[in-house]
Amino acid sequence: RATDARIEVLIDEAIATINPDIYGHFTEHLGGVIYGGIWVGERSSVPNIDGIRAALVEALKRIKPPVIRYPGGCFADSYDWRDGVGARERRPRRTNFWVDDPDMRAPADAPQRFEPNQFGTNEFMRFCRLVGAEPYLAVNVRGLGAQAFYEWVEYCNAPAGTTTLAELRASGPVPSREPFRVRFWGIGNESWGCGGNLTPEEYAMEFRRFTAAVPSYGVDLKFIASGANSDDLNWTRGFFARTREKGEWMFDRIYGWGLHHYSWNVSGGRTTDWRAGKGDAIKFDEEQYYELLREADRIESLIDRHWAVMGEYDRRHRVKLVVDEWGTWYRSGTEIDPTHLLGQQSTMRDALVAALTLDTFNRHADKVVMANIAQLVNCLQSLFLTREDRFLLTPTYHVFEMFMPHMGAQAVRTVFAAPSLTYRRNGQPARFWGLSGSASLRDKLLTLTVVNPHLAESRATEIAVRGARIARAQARVLVADDVHAHNTFENPRAVEPRDEAVEVGANGVLVYDFRPASVTRLQLSLT
Ligand code: AHR
Numbered sequence: 001r002a003t004d005a006r007i008e009v010l011i012d013e014a015i016a017t018i019n020p021d022i023y024g025h026f027t028e029h030l031g032g033v034i035y036g037g038i039w040v041g042e043r044s045s046v047p048n049i050d051g052i053r054a055a056l057v058e059a060l061k062r063i064k065p066p067v068i069r070y071p072g073g074c075f076a077d078s079y080d081w082r083d084g085v086g087a088r089e090r091r092p093r094r095t096n097f098w099v100d101d102p103d104m105r106a107p108a109d110a111p112q113r114f115e116p117n118q119f120g121t122n123e124f125m126r127f128c129r130l131v132g133a134e135p136y137l138a139v140n141v142r143g144l145g146a147q148a149f150y151e152w153v154e155y156c157n158a159p160a161g162t163t164t165l166a167e168l169r170a171s172g173p174v175p176s177r178e179p180f181r182v183r184f185w186g187i188g189n190e191s192w193g194c195g196g197n198l199t200p201e202e203y204a205m206e207f208r209r210f211t212a213a214v215p216s217y218g219v220d221l222k223f224i225a226s227g228a229n230s231d232d233l234n235w236t237r238g239f240f241a242r243t244r245e246k247g248e249w250m251f252d253r254i255y256g257w258g259l260h261h262y263s264w265n266v267s268g269g270r271t272t273d274w275r276a277g278k279g280d281a282i283k284f285d286e287e288q289y290y291e292l293l294r295e296a297d298r299i300e301s302l303i304d305r306h307w308a309v310m311g312e313y314d315r316r317h318r319v320k321l322v323v324d325e326w327g328t329w330y331r332s333g334t335e336i337d338p339t340h341l342l343g344q345q346s347t348m349r350d351a352l353v354a355a356l357t358l359d360t361f362n363r364h365a366d367k368v369v370m371a372n373i374a375q376l377v378n379c380l381q382s383l384f385l386t387r388e389d390r391f392l393l394t395p396t397y398h399v400f401e402m403f404m405p406h407m408g409a410q411a412v413r414t415v416f417a418a419p420s421l422t423y424r425r426n427g428q429p430a431r432f433w434g435l436s437g438s439a440s441l442r443d444k445l446l447t448l449t450v451v452n453p454h455l456a457e458s459r460a461t462e463i464a465v466r467g468a469r470i471a472r473a474q475a476r477v478l479v480a481d482d483v484h485a486h487n488t489f490e491n492p493r494a495v496e497p498r499d500e501a502v503e504v505g506a507n508g509v510l511v512y513d514f515r516p517a518s519v520t521r522l523q524l525s526l527t
Pocket of ligand 1: 075
């Protein structure tokens with residue numbers, strides 16, 4: 001068969017083991033994420049486990065979530081963890097960070113505006129345990145002092161019977177005598193903005209102060225510093241320069257440097273305005289489709305550029321990248337419940353964004369140790385949408401399911417040679433790559449995930465593995481007749497992956513047709 005593209009997998013060129021935490025999640029007290037999304041309450045008619053939505057637990061377990069970030073986001077820097085522990089009826093009601101957002105359409109007394117604190121640390125830990133994920137807590141740097149942070153660590157990690165806070169953890173509505181043993185702690189969130197409007201130098205000072213002498217209770221604490229927004233290299237440079245002034249040993253104290261990247265300016269490059277620049281989640285034209293993919297694809301250069309700056313100061317690259325917020329961000333209007341601030345539908349286009357982003361993380365497994373898609377449910381590029389007892393999986397969920405074999409496998413270098421595609425951008429021809437993806441190896445099983453972004457053309461591709469033959473192959477494909485396709489409560493399975501048998505040539509080489517606007521996983525048994 002004639003082919004117009006080639007993929008060559010170089011199994012002898014290992015990149016690094018793919019940290020499963022790259023497939024992490026993010027939950028914030030924002031819109032419909034916690035209340036109505038995760039938490040329905042013990043007395044709800046919605047099936048629940050200790051107040052946590054049972055359908056969510058079951059679906060999330062299937063994709064083995066490694067880590068979940070909580071409680072924000074911007075909310076984290078206004079949150080006092082002490083409000084969310086102990087007897088629920090005595091927990092205070094507070095103003096939520098998001099109360100004044102212009103898109104907020106929750107009733108005046110809704111939990112989206114006024115935080116009832118019915119879901120707090122123990123409820124979150126219960127959720128993590130139910131789904132088998134590790135917690136990653138973001139600490140309030142803007143509003144609380146370092147002492148409150150140490151006490152949160154003590155509350156979570158001190159053995160029962162040792163301190164008053166450990167005893168408080170072991171009592172209350174979801175008691176736990178077992179310490180939570182929280183390893184991951186984010187020191188602030190977006191400290192350049194909602195987290196305090198700090199300069200990088202000021203933030204470096206706060207980071208040192210907060211992490212100087214945290215009691216560990218035998219837990220290997222891993223601190224994640226609040227990193228840059230997209231391409232703000234000055235933030236990275238300023239923090240690393242000031243940190244090194246104190247001594248290079250400081251870098252041993254930092255597990256991860258955060259990076260946030262949202263894909264949102266989808267008006268064909270016509271405006272970069274924060275609100276006007278956002279497009280619609282469902283209604284988009286060809287230009288907006290490719291522009292959004294291009295915006296998402298910037299993650300690769302962001303990783304490379306921040307990594308290079310980090311390396312100027314931390315020459316041994318002890319500090320790795322944690323992309324703790326990423327995903328698509330559209331204007332309001334497609335949320336399935338008006339109280340879901342920043343809620344949006346999710347189409348096949350979002351599936352392609354998820355796949356190309358996860359592929360990028362796999363290819364940079366030597367640099368990225370964790371990533372958290374924003375956000376888990378009812379907010380931005382969610383895996384799940386809910387309304388009352390109704391619940392659905394988005395196309396993005398299916399990408400996470402398809403990519404599971406990459407978790408913990410060995411990323412290997414892969415060369416994609418495919419003609420780039422062209423589209424019209426502001427009336428001028430623009431180019432975008434023709435095929436991209438990533439590969440990983442576990443024993444003799446190679447997982448190759450591939451995105452074909454072309455809206456109309458499939459790509460007949462020859463796939464070869466250098467130094468091995470492909471004995472058997474199996475494909476799983478996520479594709480729809482229309483890239484605008486999405487799942488609804490009426491048609492919840494409009495977009496879902498299908499398995500396909502694949503024939504391998506006698507020469508141990510495979511020719512595969514990647515369908516237009518598709519995500520494909522090939523599993524190749526090698527000899
Ligand atoms: O995910 C929504 C918000 O986006 C987060 O709270 C904040 O960190 C980011 O700006």
